[in-house]
Amino acid sequence: MHVPDGFLDAPTSIATGVVAVAAVGVSLRKARAELDDRTAPLAGLVAAFVFATQMLNFPVAGGTSGHLMGGAIAAVLVGPWTGVLATSVVFIVQALLFADGGITALGTNIVLMGVTTVAVGWGVFRALQAVLPKTTAMVPVAAGLGAFVSVPVASLVFVSLYAVGGTADVPLGTLTGAMVGVHVLIGIGEGVITFLAVGSVIAVRPDLVHGARPVLAARELEVRTAGAGA
Template sequence: MHAPDGFIDAPISAAAGLLAAGAIAVSLRGARRELDDTSSPGAAGAGAERTAPLAGLVAAFIFAVQMLNFPVAAGTSGHLLGGALAAILVGPYTGVLCVSVVLLMQAVLFADGGLTALGVNITTMAITTTLVAYALFRGLVKVLPRTRRSVTAASFVAALVSVPASAVVFTLLFAVGGTTDVSLGKVAGAMVGVHVLIGLGEAVITALTVGAVVAVRPDLVHGARGLRQKLKLRVDGELVDAPDTGAEPVPAAARSPRRVWIAGLVTSLVLAGFVSFYASADPDGLEKVAADHGIDEKAEEHATADSPLADYGVKDVEDARLSGGLAGVIGVGVTVVAGTGVFWAVRRRRTEEEAEATSPAGTSV
């Protein structure tokens, strides 16, 4: 789904870049609240220690899983976009930043997605997927029973819908700024059709990941906050809600997320460094549609096509398995460091604002 340079003309690419920049600015402010992690009793003040590293890990995990193209049709593959997964795990604002960090790393280091098309890719793959998925997810969890299974099911549906929604937005951008004269009806049909299939893969990956984290640490899942089933008592053969004793749960801040972070990082390294070698080599949905319908006639070579990590391989390493594995491991490492750094900075800014608001100098007389 990474659009290269040349698919969309300069004015629309610039407009998409401005839209992406505005969305990132808004997300930076929203992420400060999400990373504060004050919804858990006793967690106030522990937000950066808990959520900044976890948000960085989510970005690294998305990077790793995006290397795993899976077949969806004859000669076509797909890969995770990640907006739904990020939004549900760490919140919609932080989710936009997570996917944006991944897209930036891919464009700069791996020549995947054009530099002038970065705004287009952030708009379609980060903003659209995150907003559509989280809005649908929140709507579903409001009407479904508040159980862990409901969170997983809502994650599946939200992820499924977010992928064709991204394809629709790309088609709209191409309709107003495409550089080739092709039938928009055919392009729209092909894009939505193949990305519905890719959405199924996205939905499975998202539901499995969210379900796994919810099963062991629901307090670390933004979309599962407040999820707590009441204790049931059997009275005269019937199950009824136990009376509220007012007892407070164990503060989530006292439960270290270190094991989850280590497990997630190891999983990401294994996926990117080893499993990625077995990913489908077929073009992804956008590449296939572009080739079949002539969208790629004016595609431009990437500005960093000769970089040491271009095309997810380490330059001058002859063994393909080793080259790809090393590139994947480097990508995960760089992404987790960059992502964690961004989220630490965002959280630190929030702390400084709170300190200024409560200091005597900032108090009105």
């Protein structure tokens, strides 16, 4: 999914850069409400985890490979605004130090793999939380499904950008089929990794998981109500 330099024209790259800067700027202000002294260190750990797992590629199909994008897992663990910041830091480091994704395409990569996957992953996660049983066991399930959906959606956003400002001679229909097909498979891996990672944290410190706060709050309210009635 890392977009190289020159794959999108200058106006499109500038536009995605503006969106990325705006998203990071808003996230810097909003993230303050998501973090406290207990959860702030987790944001650094999440960024390190996403960075490390993105260095590991797994085979998908036809000689292609995929890696974790990390938007959904970051959103569930530390909150969507902090998740945008954590993933953006990863992509900036990758572009500047490892040439993984182009410098001029940095805004595009942040929008695709950071903003889009965080927004979609968090949105699906919260929608599932509204209908699934209100237990901590359902948090990693909803997180995994949100992660799965976020990956092919991000690929469709890329196809949309290519349709506007693509510079390579690739038919749009061919690109759409290839991107969505491959990224559905990558999404399965993303969902499994997210489920396992969130489940591991939930098992030992559910209080640190941002996405578990509504469940824990509801449980605490039930306990207090029961105590008051007794």
